[in-house]
Amino acid sequence: MWGSGNPLDSHSSFKNAEEAINIPTAVKRSEHLEFHQFHPVFFLQHQQSGAPGSSPGCPAWPHTEVDLPLPEDGSVNSANRITQVTQEMAKEVFLMAQSLRRRGCILTKEQLITSARKIATSGQNFARLIRIIAKNCVDQRCSQELLYMVEQIQTMSSQLRIISRVKASLARSKSSEELLVENAQQLLRAASKTVRAAEAASLRGLRQPSPDPEELEVAAFCMQWRRKLRRHRLQETSDLDCDELGLRKTSTKGPPTLVALVQEAL
Numbered sequence: 001m002w003g004s005g006n007p008l009d010s011h012s013s014f015k016n017a018e019e020a021i022n023i024p025t026a027v028k029r030s031e032h033l034e035f036h037q038f039h040p041v042f043f044l045q046h047q048q049s050g051a052p053g054s055s056p057g058c059p060a061w062p063h064t065e066v067d068l069p070l071p072e073d074g075s076v077n078s079a080n081r082i083t084q085v086t087q088e089m090a091k092e093v094f095l096m097a098q099s100l101r102r103r104g105c106i107l108t109k110e111q112l113i114t115s116a117r118k119i120a121t122s123g124q125n126f127a128r129l130i131r132i133i134a135k136n137c138v139d140q141r142c143s144q145e146l147l148y149m150v151e152q153i154q155t156m157s158s159q160l161r162i163i164s165r166v167k168a169s170l171a172r173s174k175s176s177e178e179l180l181v182e183n184a185q186q187l188l189r190a191a192s193k194t195v196r197a198a199e200a201a202s203l204r205g206l207r208q209p210s211p212d213p214e215e216l217e218v219a220a221f222c223m224q225w226r227r228k229l230r231r232h233r234l235q236e237t238s239d240l241d242c243d244e245l246g247l248r249k250t251s252t253k254g255p256p257t258l259v260a261l262v263q264e265a266l
Helices: 007-017 081-100 109-136 140-168 174-204 213-237 259-265
Strands: none
Touching: 081 109, 081 174, 081 213, 109 140, 109 174, 109 213, 140 174
């Protein structure tokens, strides 16, 4: 098992999780299209050793398969499925919202329906990946909470797909577009809450994943972020700069997030 420790460490990760996807100000100010900021980052607890620990019943993850090298710039592999799925959801919701506000590219009815279906598919894929974290979480309460949220996302994804199918057979109207965008945004907000629950589950500790490639990929994703967060904290503790009172200056740069990767997609 690794990542288990003081649950209070999760407080800062909860706060950072709300700093989310950086949607342009024009969309944030919309009375009808209020985005809750969101990003899929899993801050794992800082440990003294560089490798996951182990305990009876929860063996350490294989070093050769999971403990992948972290790039020199500290970034996380953007080819990871969790990153890709989150980027796809954010991008499509943003495009739909901009089109409804008549800003940027105005989508046709067929394009709006296609975007909604893509978001629904991404929601199902996101739920499947997060379910892996729930399955491997050592804390039963966190696991059950995360599974409940995963079920919600699956239900909302199915609902969005059904609405898309119905609206595809009707004439285009603003009310239809608003309904599609509203449901897409609700799915994105649900994903935001699920991210916070996944962070808590990761902080409690994760069991060794099965040899399934997708489980190993999720495990590697969590491991890379754990190492990046550890690097960030070590840099902060090694900073010897002091202010006029002799107190060590704290970094203005927050803990590592996936905001940069998401912004690239947008």
